[in-house]
Amino acid sequence: MNSRRYWKNRIPFLLTNLVCMAAITVFLLVCGNSFSAVLLILVVWALVLLAGLFLTYWTRKRQMQKLLDMAGQLSERYLISEVMELPEQAEDQVYYQLLKMAGKSMLEQIGEVRRERLEYKEYIEQWIHEIKTPITAMKLLCENHRTDWTKELLLELEKTNRFTEQALYYARSEHTEKDYSVREMSLSQVVHQAIADNKYLLLQSGVRLEVEEMEDTVYSDEKWVRFILNQLIANAVKYRSGQPVLRFSTRRQQDRVLLVVGDNGIGISSTDLPRIFEKGFTGQNGRMVQQSTGIGLYLCKRLCDKLDIGITVESSEQGTSISLAFHINCLIHEVQG
Amino acid sequence: MNQKILIVEDEPLIRNELNTLLQSNGYETVAPEELSDVIDQIKVEQPHLILLDIKLPGTSGFSLCTQIRTFSEVPIIFVTSCNTDMDELNSIMLGGDAFITKPYNTAILLAKIASLLRRAYPVKQSEQMACGGAVLRLESSSLDYHGQSVELTKNELKILYYLFKNAGKICARGDLVEFLWDNQLYVDDNALSVNINRIREKLAGIGLTDFIKTKHRQGYTI
Numbered sequence: 001m002n003s004r005r006y007w008k009n010r011i012p013f014l015l016t017n018l019v020c021m022a023a024i025t026v027f028l029l030v031c032g033n034s035f036s037a038v039l040l041i042l043v044v045w046a047l048v049l050l051a052g053l054f055l056t057y058w059t060r061k062r063q064m065q066k067l068l069d070m071a072g073q074l075s076e077r078y079l080i081s082e083v084m085e086l087p088e089q090a091e092d093q094v095y096y097q098l099l100k101m102a103g104k105s106m107l108e109q110i111g112e113v114r115r116e117r118l119e120y121k122e123y124i125e126q127w128i129h130e131i132k133t134p135i136t137a138m139k140l141l142c143e144n145h146r147t148d149w150t151k152e153l154l155l156e157l158e159k160t161n162r163f164t165e166q167a168l169y170y171a172r173s174e175h176t177e178k179d180y181s182v183r184e185m186s187l188s189q190v191v192h193q194a195i196a197d198n199k200y201l202l203l204q205s206g207v208r209l210e211v212e213e214m215e216d217t218v219y220s221d222e223k224w225v226r227f228i229l230n231q232l233i234a235n236a237v238k239y240r241s242g243q244p245v246l247r248f249s250t251r252r253q254q255d256r257v258l259l260v261v262g263d264n265g266i267g268i269s270s271t272d273l274p275r276i277f278e279k280g281f282t283g284q285n286g287r288m289v290q291q292s293t294g295i296g297l298y299l300c301k302r303l304c305d306k307l308d309i310g311i312t313v314e315s316s317e318q319g320t321s322i323s324l325a326f327h328i329n330c331l332i333h334e335v336q337g
Numbered sequence: 338m339n340q341k342i343l344i345v346e347d348e349p350l351i352r353n354e355l356n357t358l359l360q361s362n363g364y365e366t367v368a369p370e371e372l373s374d375v376i377d378q379i380k381v382e383q384p385h386l387i388l389l390d391i392k393l394p395g396t397s398g399f400s401l402c403t404q405i406r407t408f409s410e411v412p413i414i415f416v417t418s419c420n421t422d423m424d425e426l427n428s429i430m431l432g433g434d435a436f437i438t439k440p441y442n443t444a445i446l447l448a449k450i451a452s453l454l455r456r457a458y459p460v461k462q463s464e465q466m467a468c469g470g471a472v473l474r475l476e477s478s479s480l481d482y483h484g485q486s487v488e489l490t491k492n493e494l495k496i497l498y499y500l501f502k503n504a505g506k507i508c509a510r511g512d513l514v515e516f517l518w519d520n521q522l523y524v525d526d527n528a529l530s531v532n533i534n535r536i537r538e539k540l541a542g543i544g545l546t547d548f549i550k551t552k553h554r555q556g557y558t559i
Contacts, residue, residue, distance in 0.1 A: 132418035133348055136440040140354035143443045144361070151511070161440055181422040192521050196442045199518055203511075209523035 001064045006057060017049055063087075078106050124171045128164050135161055155200040162197075162230055166295060169227055173302045180221040180307065187259055187326075188214040190222055191248050194229035198237075205237050205244060212249040216257045218326035224303050225324070229261070231296040232322055236263035238292075239285055239320075247321075255328050256310070262321035273315060277301035340454055343384035344368040345375055345401065346416070347393050355388065362447055372396070376404050384411060386454055389433070391417040391424060399431055406432045412453040416441065444519035466501040468559055471545060473501050485543040493536050495520050496529075500549065500559045509556040533557065 021042055028038045071080045081099035139157055142150040172179050191211060195202065202209065236246050240263065247262040268276060272283035279298040286292030304311040310325035342364050346352040352368050359366045367382050369375055372393055379387065387405065391398035402413055415428040418439040428436045435449050464475040472481040478494045479486050489497065499516045500508060510529060517524045524532065533549060540548050550558050 129418040132439040133351065136418070137348065137350045137354065139440050140351060140358060140443070144354050144357045146512070157440070179422065181426070193442075193445070195521075195523070196445060196519070199442075199515070203514065203518065206525070208525050211521075211523060 001061050003057070003061070006060075010053065017045075021045060078103055121171045121174065124167060128168045128171075131164055132161075135164070151200060151204070155204055158198060158200050162234060165227055165230065166299065169224075169299055169303065170295065173299060173306070180224055182219050182221055182307075184217050184219055185222040185225070186214075186217050187250055187257070190225050191229065191259070194226050194233060197226070197230055198233045201234070201237055202246070205240060207237060207240065207244040207246050210245065210247040210249075212247075214248075214250045214259075216250055216252075216328075218257055219329060220307055220309065220326060224307060225309075228300045228303055228309075228324065231300050232261045235296060236261070236265060236320070238289055239263075239265040239267075241266045251323075253325070256325045257328055258323045258325050260321055260323045262319060264319040267317045267320055268313070268315040270315075273313065276313065277311075339363060339365040340385040340458070341365040341367065341382065342386045342388060342450070343379060343382055344388045345372065345393070345398070346388070346390045347372060348390075358443060358447075359450075364450075375401065379405060379411075380408070385458060386412045386414065386450060388414050388416055388450075391415055391419065391428070399427055402428070402431045402433055412457045414449060414453065448519075466498070468501050468504045469548070471540075471548065473497055480540070480543075482540070482543050482545045487539050487543050489536075489539070492517070492522050492524060492532050493539070495522055496532055496536065500557060504559055507552050507555050507558045513556065 025038055025042065028041070029035070067080075067084060070083060071077050074080060074083070081096065081103040084096070084099075087093055087096055135157060139154065142154050142157070191214065195209065195211070233246070237244070242264070245264045247260070249260050249262070251258045251260060266285060266288075269284050272281075272285070275281045276283065276297050277300075278294070280294040281298075282292040282294045286294065301311055304324065308327065311322065312325070313320065313322050315321075342359055344352055344355050344359075344366060346355065346368070349370070352370075356366050356368050367378070367384060369378050373395070389398040389401060393401070398415055398417070402415075405411065405413065412434045413432065414435045414437060415424075415433045416437050416439065417424060425436050434453055437446055437449060466473045466475070470482060473494075474481065475494070475498065478489050478491070480489060480497065495517055496513065499513055510526060514524060514526060514529055517529075537549060540546070548559055552558055
């Protein structure tokens with residue numbers, strides 16, 4: 001509470017008192033009272049008045065501070081009217097009523113927006129499932145009637161599928177709690193599947209693949225990891241240079257298994273490196289190559305965070321390597337012997 | 338006898354193309370257009386494997402699966418475009434053997450079918466292929482010719498397997514590379530030439546010369 005303003009608000013009341021004091025002084029003096037008696041009355045009056053004023057000021061200030069603190073502690077501040085007590089003062093009650101009304105309409109609005117968002121998310125998911133039927137049909141048509149141009153078409157279908165998956169995971173990354181299931185998965189299998197998903201892209205851009213033997217199994221969600229790998233492969237192809245090579249390898253590091261995806265592409269400049277996981281960030285490389293949206297790596301990071309996979313990037317002019325660090329749960333291995 | 342696969346799929350185009358794909362890979366197929374009496378058809382046809390779509394008009398793959406499991410242990414592969422974890426879990430709980438999401442990679446689909454069939458109906462006789470006096474032994478990864486034998490590496494075996502399978506036809510280099518990739522052997526165009534040359538040397542070693550012929554600008558043939 002602003003104390004200067006508080007006292008400014010009290011000026012009319014103080015003026016009224018002063019006028020009353022002056023009137024009563026004149027009256028008492030005219031009635032023949034001694035000056036000292038009148039002075040005594042005035043002093044007592046002033047003291048009582050000031051004491052009363054300061055007491056109310058102090059209690060008001062405390063009340064208001066309590067309300068401010070209460071609101072400060074709430075995570076949803078707009079719910080303050082639900083937790084505060086009904087105030088004593090008549091004017092305060094009006095404000096209380098206003099707060100209640102505002103809070104209620106706010107809650108309605110939020111509910112509405114939430115429902116709309118959920119509906120939209122459901123629509124997107126449903127749409128993606130529907131679009132997959134024609135994509136499947138086109139893929140089968142191409143596979144069954146192979147000519148030179150079906151390969152081009154299959155490449156485009158791979159792209160279409162990657163973009164739809166991106167949309168699906170974008171929609172899902174908002175509410176992920178229910179959408180993943182952690183299970184034992186083989187790293188080698190998920191890498192081979194991700195390569196199969198991008199077969200035509202890799203073949204037609206002439207990428208040489210080096211896939212090391214991987215024996216580790218980790219506990220994670222296979223679909224998600226596959227999606228992340230798909231994004232990384234697409235990036236490696238997009239930012240390739242010279243004779244492109246893509247390496248997949250695993251490495252043990254204390255209680256983690258690192259899955260490393262390394263390429264010999266154009267690399268990421270050190271100034272851009274800290275920001276590559278930001279949403280919408282495209283950087284120097286993005287300006288050189290078309291179709292950079294700044295969504296792919298952002299999504300990778302988000303999904304990794306949810307799955308507790310550590311994602312780190314090293315980059316130089318000789319290429320980029322991205323490692324995914326999976327925890328190994330010693331307990332599970334002990335239980336299984 | 339070819340193994341019979343029953344396709345339960347409501348989308349006509351996908352049904353037909355799956356039919357073509359599976360037939361060209363040496364399976365016999367049944368793809369009913371009318372799905373209302375599909376259970377009876379399964380009882381009549383006695384397929385070796387069922388490809389089951391989850392979203393079907395008027396019913397769902399899950400309820401069909403439950404019904405099938407009351408009278409048969411035939412391997413079932415669920416095919417769906419809804420890759421949610423609930424669906425995957427349901428399909429396993431109800432007795433499905435595999436779960437594939439659309440758009441599937443045909444190589445992965447065929448590999449899953451083959452591995453399920455191998456597990457459910459173990460083949461006793463050893464797998465081998467013959468062409469022009471040469472016999473390719475898949476399980477021992479070797480090639481016999483007039484009593485002489487030569488060991489093959491993984492890449493060489495797969496290349497020869499593809500050539501033997503398409504004996505008499507011209508195999509385009511691109512198709513051959515793609516086939517190798519489908520088998521997780523990531524060989525590029527140059528490495529393919531190197532591999533073919535090495536196979537030719539090996540075959541010449543056992544007296545089999547000019548077995549793999551190069552068709553200029555087209556590919557290889559045996």
